[in-house]
Amino acid sequence: MNVSMILDMAAEGFGDRIVIGRAQDGLTPVRLRELAVGGARVVRAAGADALVYLATNGPAFAVAQFAAAHAGVPLVPVNYRLGEEQLDALLANHPHALVIAAPDQDAAPRRAGLPVRSPADWLTEAAAHADGDTEPAPPTDAPAVLIYTSGTTSAPKGVVLRHHNLVSYVLGTVEFAAADHSESALMSVPPYHIAAVSNVLTNLYAGRRTLTLDQFTPEAWLALVREQRITHAMVVPTMLARIMDTDGLERSVPSMRSLAYGGARMPVRVIETALRSWPGVDFVNAYGLTETSSTISVLGPAEHRAAVASDDPVVRSRLGSAGLPVPGVEIEVRDVTGEPLDAGETGQIWVRGEQVSGEYAGQGSAVDERGYFHTRDRGRLDADGYLHIEGRTDDTIIRGAENIAPAEIEDVLLRHPDVLDAVVVGVPDEEWGQRIEAVVVPRDGAEVDAGALRAAVRGTLRGSKTPERITYWTELPRTVTGKLVRRDIVAALTAPEIGTKGQP
Template sequence: MNISMLLEMAADGFGNRTVVGRTEDGLTPVRLRALAAGGAELVRAADADAIVYLAVNGPAFPAALFAAAHAGVPLVPVNYRLGAQQLDALLSNHPRAVSIADPEQHEALRRAGVRSVRSPDEWLTAASDSADEATDPIESDAAAVLIYTSGTTSAPKGVVLSRHNLVSYVLGTVEFAGAQEDEAALMSVPPYHIAAVSNVLTNLYSGRRVLTLEQFTPERWLELVRAQRITNAMVVPTMLARIMDTDGLDRSVPSLRALAYGGAKMPVRVIETALREWPHVDFVNAYGLTETSSTISVLGPQDHRDALESEDPQVRARIGSAGLPVPGIELEVRDEEDAVLGAGESGQIWVRGEQVSGQYAGQGATVDERGFFHTRDQGRIDAAGYLYIEGRADDTIIRGAENIAPAEIEDVLLRQPDVLDAVVVGVPDEEWGQRIEAVVVTRHGVQLDAEALRTTVRQTLRGSKTPDRITYWPELPRTATGKLVRRDIVAALRTENPSPTR
């Protein structure tokens, strides 16, 4: 199955409906199909084996995605925020690619030996000039997309997603032409994130117009929602927190019907505030990975409302869960010996399904003999089937031979009304192996007593899970998609060389 099939269906089913950009000058499926054919001609003329996309999000991104599919080569969206050394290393893997890049990135591509470099506008113009709608897409077993992971804990790896993976995800989660003609989605994630790829495909397949906001601010996001009458949006938790926590904002969003969030842990305080601020909005928590073609579990709108209103502690707790598996997905939680654990037991999350790749460039597939992929996330599944994420396995703190999940401590800190953000990490310690350190961001103008916070953690959990030290920072280092860069936090804390307090 080729993702070009999704574009063909859209062009035949609602070809003159605007699906990318503003209503007045956006792209229709018919126009997108022509750009895909023209872009494929550019790829073939250059004898290229990939399209590298090194630019901000915009109309050229979906045009490049379908041009790559049409030409039978992968699209490689690359993080334009990388430093020169890391960027050079990634680009050197693709010397035969053609590239779409913002002008400030052209020199890096030339250093890597990439021959054909165009800006997004130049690509769209060249694809228009080369467009030939009679050209059929190439059926190929080549990857559809190669996405480099964020590398927040290690060097980036190239995740290979096949056409079959992506089409399986779309067909399993979206109804064809299910969106009304007035629906518009706002995306606020960069093109090198799996959510950008999946949302191009799902919104096109459903018939929903999609816009992008590359440089997020709460004010700009709210203004665009109102101006373009956005009905559906996706944000990362830090964005929703800034919308809810910034004083003096006009938060009215009369057109907004649904808001999805994911990519990092959502503080319960933030989502509860948003539910009360926008009671007419359907909230969805989507959990997934690049290796799984995006979402594998969803906490739906009614789950959110039930959790907010229920007196049952188990139901209330679900607001902090990742919900139930999407169709076609099987989940298991296993212990370190690979045994499947029962309901409520914490372990490592494994996933199986047609949308799951689990394949890395140069490494091949990493699924086990039963086809399950190890997510390397810690979690548990309750008796009703709801999935709870407890952090990355690599984030586990080992203090005095006891395994401690940072997420458990972070949850306690984030429940405090004046704590806007918090992270807990393990820092090397000669006596304990690792000591527990927390970094907290407080509401502007508020000073919190560190010893009082430590006492709160001790009373809620226990002494061995109490941070040895709490430090206050103005903000935490996060990627553009909201993930904490824990290695930078640990490095900064190590340079301070504290004397642990107990």
């Protein structure tokens, strides 16, 4: 099994349809396959055992993904925002790689003595070697992609996704040729994120044209949606929040049919605003991890609308859930001893399925004897099987003998109409072990009373979950995919010079 079979099926099924890039000058599946074969010849000629991608998203990335598959080597998309020391460390893991790097990113691979091509040169060279018979890709189950995790709480680890993991995900979640010729998808995540990898495959399999937006701004995103008549899009919660919260925007998206979001928790206030603003758009919440080849559970459009319209608190709470498992995936919630918990009980989320890798470079498999992988997320399954995420296990605040999930406190803070963003963390405390502190981002020009926020938490939850201090910042540190970098927040709050604005 090889991911190139996805490209072969597309080339045979709708070979003259534009599937990568702009409608005016994009790539068809047939041309994409020719370039992939040519790129594979370049990789083999270089004697490379990996193809590292160190640039922004675009057609060169799609060609690299399938060229690596045809060459039988892994694609390694690397975060081009990393510092010099981190880049050097990651590239040291791939001493025989060929590197595709943007001109302003080629210093690190050149220091490592690796051969480098710019994205433009890569496409030109692939085209120059594309003539001749189309060579079949090796029928391998070797690693297809190696993605380094974001490392928001620890050093990045290389997640190994094999061909059968990715192909299983595509076959289990997408119908072949389901899209018509007018459909197009806009991706706004970088190539080193699993959603970028998986969406190249799923949209191609469906027959949907894929475009990318390198530098997100609400204005640029909306303009491209209207110009290219985008029908489907994927955003992270911070992006949708900026689209909904930026004053003075023309937010019309007449061509949009479906908007998927994921990568981090979506504030209920933001999705409710989006549903009101775009009533004709189908919203999809997709929850997944790099280790699971992307999505493992989905909250679909009908469930979004039912939750917003319902007066039943159980149904309404599903708007903040991650929905139901996708076909082929099983989810368990377990206690710390590994025993499955009943519906409604919070514990550790474990997942099993053919698309689940749970494998790390140099460390082997992390799945248990039953084939389940520990996601390191906390959550619960309700009586109807809907998955509710309550944060990372590592985020848990231990105050005295009580384990406290920051997510439930953050949800209360985010209900305030003038709070755009919020985070709750535990900071060291001599008496309690950890004390609860919060940072909120107010709407521009708004005065948000810390005492009122603390009272809201106390009234909704209880006194032991009330932040002892609330601080105001203009923004929170997040990765490009919207994940909070909590270690930076704790470091800032415990620094000697930290201000106390907002402390009652």
